[in-house]
Each structure stands twice: as structure tokens, then as C-alpha cells.
Amino acid sequence: MTDIIEELKWRGLIYQSTDRQQLRGWLAEGPRVLYAGFDPTSDSLHAGTLLGLVALRRFQRAGHRPIALVGGATGMIGDPSGKSEERNLLSEDQLRANVAGIEAQIRRFVDFDDAAAGGSLVNNYDWMSRFGYIEFLRDVGKNFPVNVMMTKDSVKSRLGSGDGGGAGGGISYTEFSYMLLQAYDFAHLFEQRGCHLQVGGSDQWGNITAGIDLIRRRNGAEAYGMTWPLLTKSDGSKMGKTESGAVWLSAERTSPYAFYQYWINVEDADVGRCLRYLTELGREEIESLDAARVSAPERRESQRRLAESLTQLVHGDEGLAIAQRATEIFFGAEIADLSDAQLGSIFADVPSGELDRERLGGEGLPVVDALVEATLAGSKGEARRLLKQGGVYINNRRAESQEQMLTAADLASESTIVLRSGKKRYALLRFS
RNA sequence: GGGGGGUUUCCCGAGCGGUCAAAGGGGUCAGACUGUAAAUCUGAUGGCAUUGCCUUCACAGGUUCGAAUCCUGUACCCCCCA
DSSP states (O other), X not given: OOXXXXXXXXXXXXXEESOHHHHHHHHHTSOOEEEEEEXXXXXXXXXXXXXXXXXXXXXXXXXXXXXXXXXXXXXXXXXXXXXXXXXXXXXXXXXXXXXXXXXXXXXXXXXXXXXXXXXXXXXXXXXXXXXXXXXXXXHTGGGOOHHHHHTSHHHHHHHHHHTTOOTTOSOOHHHHTHHHHHHXXXXXXXXXXXXXXXXXXXXXXXXXXXXXXXXXXXXXXXXXXXXXXXXXXXXXXXXXXXXXXXXXXXXXXXXXXXXXXXXXXXXXXXXXXXXXHHOOOOHHHHHHHHHXXXXXXXXXXXXXXXXXXXXXXXXXXXXXXXXXXXXHHHTTOOOOXXXXXXXXXXXXXXXXXXXXXXXXXTTOEEHHHHHHHTTSSSSHHHHHHHHHTTOEEETTEEOOOTTOEEOGGXXXXXXXXXXXXXXXXXXXXXXX
């Protein structure tokens, strides 16, 4: 049995926990059952949830038995933790779809099939939906003094915001009750599965301790809790966000290439933490990457390893290969002799235009027109300007003149020409 | 109700009868440099076409050979006096 606490500690992943010695002792005695929850607020998880997924995986590798809980029931209420405003409720259909999407993703991280590995995947809807309101109040609610609930950060931070006259502030009774549901989840897993430990992000501490309290009252037993720090950037902003939104784990929402690129671009100041928090690289390797970053920052080896290892984890070997190939091409490699399918997967995120194949015949298609068709230029004048300044590339080769004509010889694949303006604005033109 | 000021190209902001597609700055785009960083430097920045033409300075009308610039009316905004 690996000392998981020791590992989490050097990685900087322990933010808060119940009595450390006790917890460590309990974990050292043999395979232990623990759980972490995932909110089905969307049909895909994102970079922020990676931390939780990897955490369960670490526990499993260390010989423990992780339960991944998907909040099919709690998702109907909405966790107020870390939220400044009341949220809209999701429809049941939406929620069902989200749960299905998320479960598939969690499977990539935790092994639920091997009985010996002991992982399991549960949905709290399965036990929550059967509860009657009265029954829940008598059974669970009775154990929660409101004055204690009021002191939780998730509630406190929302109480101030409502009475100042600000629009829509405060907290509804519904969200206020959220912690009871999550606390009950813990108690349920404790009773049914012998789960004594709940882990989560630091914003979950209040919900976790609520569960520990409930178990103490209901079962007269001691349960444990542990949180990891939020993954933030050195400038204080959240990791895993781009101008265009969150970095998702699903290839449909964030292509493997875009995912890879996100991590390649992590700042020097943040990459060390990312390696520790998110990857399974060992201590020596990470420390040698730290050293390399000081002596040769321009090689960006830390970023490369980070991007490789996460892309591999989330999208598999194939996804990583696509991302790497796309990276080569996006950064200058000449594009030739590829297939439409290859180009399609590499340039999945890039705008494209369809044109009649005949336009490549005869004299050919003026580049100026091609740029406008591909929406790389807003007008022909703008297209000419780009050409004059040397900012136009055809299949990654700089266009040599303003009068250049595109013909069938310029096709990079069966039917596609790749146009680029500047360093990385790409567009495809398909001729059919 | 009375008096004064404003409305300019993506944004801020000059312009006050021709030399104005309209200074300057910001932004944006491109080039150089670079670590797929930051900073910096250079160039471009209404549209269409080879000179040139067309549309643009709140809106509508007018004066003039000629208006973003003058006059009249309309809309919106700001300030002052009631």
C-alpha cells in the first residue's frame, strides 16, 4: 500500500483535512473506500474537474477503492458553493443527458470494471429520488441546526448580497438546502458501502464537514474529509479558462489540438503546479523539469510534458498523435500530400468555405478572391493589403505575389487548400 | 419654460467652406524580433477598380462652382437659469 498522503503532500494537493494522523493511519491499514462528487451541470467535464478525476485515480492506484458520484439529484438543486448568484434549474432531460456524458468521461480515469480495483460509479438520483419530503426532513433535516448552516461560507457569502437591494442576490431555500443533500450522500455511502472519506476541491469543505457531522449524529461514527487547493494561475485567475470559454474534456467541445495547446501555453510560473496537481509524473521527473525550466526556459520542456501527458490521459494515444501532428502543421510545416480526412481532423476548429471545383480551372482562382471566400479578409482591399505585407500563406508557404492564381496544383489534399493569414489564423477552402 | 454646448470613420478625439477618406491616440491586422511568453520596433487600417470612381462626418432639406465645415428643421445627449 503506497502512502497516498505522502504523495498528495509533496504534490501540494492537501489544502484542508480532518486530523492528518488519524487519516493517514486509517488509509495505511488497507484498501479504503472514499468518494468524490461530480456536478452534471454540463454534458462534459472540463479542466477544472480534472483535479478530482486524477485524485480518484491516484487513490485507486495506491490501492484504495474510489467511488465517483455523479450528482443526478443534487444537480437538480445547484450547489451554492463558490457561486455568487442563484442559478437556473436544469431540466430533467438535460440532466439525464449530462449524467450520461459525464459518466463516460469518468471511466477514462477510474477503473470500474476490475472487481479487484474496486472502483464504482454511482448516481445519487438512485437513492435521493425515492425520498419523500417529510421523510427527509424527519430523517436528515433534524440533524442540521440552522445556526451552524448559516456559518458556512457558501451561505454566508450569499446572505450579505441580498439585503443591500442588489438585484437577485441572496440565496433561495432550495440552494440553502443543498448541503443537506450532499451530506446525506456521504452518510448513505457510509452506511451502504463503508465509505469513510470524502475528497473534493477546497470549495467543498463546508459540504464535506456537513456530511461528517451528519455521520457522527446518525451513526455515531467518525468520517474523514480532505480537500485540494483550487487550481489558479499566478495572476489569481482560474486555470482552465480561455477567451472562448472553458477547456472541456470532450473532443467535440475542445478538440484534442486545442486541449494540447492550452497546456503548452501555460505560463512558466504555473506549469510546475500543473505538473504536480494534474499529471502522474513522478517526483524526480517533475523536479528535473523544474531545474530545466530555470536553465533553459526557452525549451519549454515542462509545458510539453504537461500537454503530452494530459492529452494522452484525456484523449488517448490517438488524440495525442493528432494534436501533435496538428501542432507541427500549425507552426509552419509545409502542408502537402495529406488526405481530406487528415486535414479535417487537424483543422477541426478552423473556419472553412465551400467552392465550386471549376473555379480552379482555366486561369485559376485569384488568391485575393480566395482570401475573401475563406473569410480571412473582409474585402478584396484588405486581402491585397495582407498580400502586400507578406502575411498570406498557401498550404503554409508564403504567397509570392498579389496576382497569384490558385489551381488544382495547389490542393493540399483531394479537395482542400489551406490558407493562412499571419502566424496562426487558418482557413480551409474545399472544392467540390 | 428660458439660455448655452454637443452628436466625426471600430472607440476616444482633432477638424470649422476647397489641398479631407478626414490629424493624433487606442484597438485591430500584418511584418521584424522572440521561448507558440512579455515588451519593443515597422507598416497598414471605408469600398470597388491599373490613373480614377463610389459611399462616409446624427437625420432631412437648403445656400454654394464646391460643405464634415454655413443656414433651416428633426432626433438624442450634456450644462446653466427658472
